[in-house]
Structure formats: structure tokens, C-alpha cells
Amino acid sequence: MIEQAQVGLPTPMASTLRIVDLSLGQMLWSRRSVFLGLLVGGPVVLALAIRVLTTPELTSGIRVTGVQVDGASLFGVMIWLLYIRFVVPVLGIFYGTALIADEVDDKTITYLFTRPIPRDAVLMGKYLAYLICTTLLVLPSVVLVYFFVIPVNGGHIGEAFPSLVVDLGVIAVGLAAYGSVFALIGARLRRPLVVGLVFAFGWEPAVLLFPGYLKRLTVGYYLQGLVPHTMPQDSTLSAWMQMFTDTPTLAASLGSLVLLTLGSLWLAGRVVDRREYVLEQ
């Protein structure tokens, strides 16, 4: 028999960090990460293709409506369209909705919920593990895209470096915001993946197209206020859209995203704390 040991209750912070420790490896080496790793590899392949096809021997560069686009602009477009509007929400959906759902499906939630740690610390720990895991997935991809795309049309890697840092920051904020919203959806709803996909690729793009207040109920609207790049006006539709675009200020965007993230996490924690998880035998 193991002798009795006096040990104090772990603090909420210590509990959270221990859940991070337990969950990170599981998350990183999951089939989901392999699949999403391939997804974040897509922009890298595209960037490589652009780099190869824009070598002076093959072409005189990339032009949009007759205007030559430099590497930094191209990188900005890729960050906005590929990462912030696509990769970040997809990562948020697939990891965020599964933070607790995976443990319930695998029936391992019992081991976490019968330990002397608050349930919201379990959620918080899994959320932090998600942030680390997705950052580790996205960071190399963005950096590689940067190195491939910036030199297009004679851009200098060193000059555009501050923009890379800002873009990485925006992506991190996006991952945090989308992750928290989808964590709430995952904690509250029965089919969180479907709801998450509808939110990110149905509701958000649809609402962002039109003027009015509804767009304030999206994450994308606030992320738009953080993006440092000027979007190219390459079509009538985008020019028309630009007329109705009211981009919030940087401070308003950041403040709203922080509030959205903290609010969603608090609500998700409340749901997890009060919910009964009936595991099917």
C-alpha cells in the first residue's frame, strides 16, 4: 500500500498548466494535427509556386489589373485571404470545438473531472494547449511563405520584417479569438463542428458583405481592423464592397477581440462547470 501523503490542492493556475502539459502532446500528435498540418502546408506550396513562376527568367512579375504587385502586397493578400479568412478559422473550428468533446468522445473526461481541479481549469488548460499547438503549426508556414513571397519583384526580406511580426501577432489574436468562440460552441452545442463551419464560412462572409451592424457579430470584422496591409481593388465587386467597408480602429478591434475572447472563455468555463457529461457505455 502507498503511504499517505499530505499534499495541498493545486492552485487554478497550476491546474491549468498541468492540463496544458497533459494535453499538448495528445493534441500535437493527433490525426487532426496531421490533417491540419497538410492544410497549413497549402499556402507554402502556393508561395513556392509563385516564387518559381515569377523568376525573371520565366516572367516579368505578377500584375493585378495591369499594375505590378510587389512581394509585400502579395504577402499581405495571402495573410488575409489564406490565413486569417481560412486557415485560422479552420484551426479554431477543428481544435476549439473539440477541446472537451474529444475527451467526452474518448471517454477520458472522467479522469480529468474526478481530480481536485476546477472544471474550468481543464477547459482553460486545453485552450492554452490549443494556442500553443496551432501556433506551432502556423508559425513555420507563415515564415516560409514570407521568405518565398517577399523577394518577388525585388522585395527585401529585412525591410518587410516588421510587417511579418505584426501579421504573426494578428494571426495569434485570430487563433485566440476564434478558438475561444469555438470552445464555447463546443461546450454548449451538440453538433459543434457543423455549427462552427456554418459560423465561419456561412455567417461571417455573408454578413461582412453587407453594410450594417450585423458584421459586429463576427470575429472577422475586428480582425480586419488589425490587418496592416491595404487590400488590392482588383474587381468591381471588391471596389463596391470597399464602399461599405467600415473598418474599426486598431484600439476598438483589439479591445473587442480581447473582450470577445475573455467573454467566450468565461461562458465556456461556466457551461463546462455546470454540465453533466453522460458517457455512453
Place this chain on the structure above:
Amino acid sequence: MTAVVHADHLSKWYGQVIGLNDVTLSVPAGVTGLLGPNGSGKSTFMKLVTGQLAPSTGTVTVLGEPIWRNPALYQRLGFCPEQDAFYERMTGLDWVSALLRLNGFDEARALDRARRALELVDLSDASNKKIGAYSKGMRQRVKMAQAVAHDPELLILDEPLAGMDPIARRRMIKLIKEWGIGGRSVMVSSHILHEIESMTPNILLINQGRLIAEGDIHQIRDLIDEHPHTVHIRADHPRQLARAFLAEDDVLSLKFEEQAVVVQTARPDSFYARLTSIAASGELGAIHEVTSPDDNLQAVFQYLVKP
């Protein structure tokens, strides 16, 4: 004696389905068996006692405190759930020590305790193997290790012997009995009367969500002798085993299934004793799994609830 678990008019509904119906009981210190056929409400009761579910009506207290939304109480509880669920890619040692860290142990102490817990359930040799590569019996034992590793005052075990081979089963029964001796308490559920009987004379009988009897097992035991006990044995050589079983008169009937033999016995005590010695000798090949369907137990319950 102080009750370690107390339920007062405890009920649990799953929508329109009732899982537990107005149960009032007190579980004394020591080892207590919770007995009932599958679907009787045992698991619902276990989930209420471990704070995984909230009561629909009534109250449940564990070690004198309400358990629902009271995480601090888990410092004093160890729970071995029924489900065969793990972080398959982790080793047994990593898993048990990671769970111990959630109890507040630092890394070094968690590792030390995890090693000793695995030793206690005879898994030291496999402690660095991935859980995904464990046999069913080993998985049961590693589950038990995580439950005892932090030395809880109350150990709650949901069907802990399911799927174990006879030798591991004997060891586990010994461990449970010893745990109850050292001033700690154990609540163990099973649908097999014989298993519970080997651990404790103190039982709670649940059927169809209701508590139908509590107290001394021997009174119940007399009833079960009127009903044959069914044992399903998965082994390398079921036919050779069957031949050995037929040598004694405690076997009523035999049936073969794929890599298994199903035995009906009128005297489970002597049959299980014989089975354990056959398994220990290894002469008739390996015995991988011993399970008992609960049809015969259901018959006893029907008898008990007969008006």
C-alpha cells in the same frame, strides 16, 4: 460508524428515463459492494457519488460533503471507472504520474508514487509500455493504479474485475480487501455476486433504479444457490479446459463459443477456486479472460422483487 456515502431520497432522470429512483442509503466505512445486473442503476449511482452527475432530486454526500461541483473533495477520492478509455499513446507510468500531478504532486513525487502504484497492481514491468499495447487485464490494472496512487480515503471502483484473468482477479481482490483494512473505505460495484462476496460481506443490491436490499451478503448468497452461475472463459484451449471442468461434479453444463467455453456451475466457489489453480499451473494453456453474464443474477433479483 460514520457513513462515507450518504444518499437521501436520491433520484436521477435522463429525460423521460429514470436511472435511479428515490434511493436512501448509508455506506459505512470499510468495503461495501454495490451489486446489480447491467442497467440496474449501479453506474448512475456511481456517477452521482463521484460527482459526474447532479442529482435530479434528493442529495448525496461523500465523506460528509456534497460532491457535485466540489472538486476539492476529489483529493480524498480515488475512482476507477468502468469504461475502457485511456490516452493510448502514453505509457502507463506517464499516464499515472500525469494524473497524480493533477492532484497537486510535484513531478518527482508524482513519478515515485506512480511507480509504486504500478508495482502494487503488478505492472512494473510494463510501466514504460504504451497503454495502447496493454491487454484488457493490464488496462484494468493501470486504471486501478491511477485510482489508488494518491492514497485516497475512499476508493470507488466500477466493475474493476471485468475482463481480468483469474490470477490478476485474485490479486485485485486481495488489494481491495487490504485497502479496506487500513482505515480506508472502498465502494465496489459488480454484477457478479461471487466477486463481491470474495471482497466483503456488506452489500447494497440495486435493481431497476431502486435499492432492494442492503446488509449481509450471506442471506442473498443462499438464494443464488438455487440458480446456476454462468462463467464465460476465453482461453487458448477451451476444449482441454472443458475436459478438466467435467472431472468434477460442480459443472452443470458446457457450451463452446469461438476460442471460449461457457460453463454453468451450481457451486461458483469451488469452480472459481479450481479455475484459478488451472490458470496458475498453466498446464492447459493461457486463460485470457473470465467474465460472467448476469442472467443468473437477474433471476435472483426477480426472486427478490417478487411480490
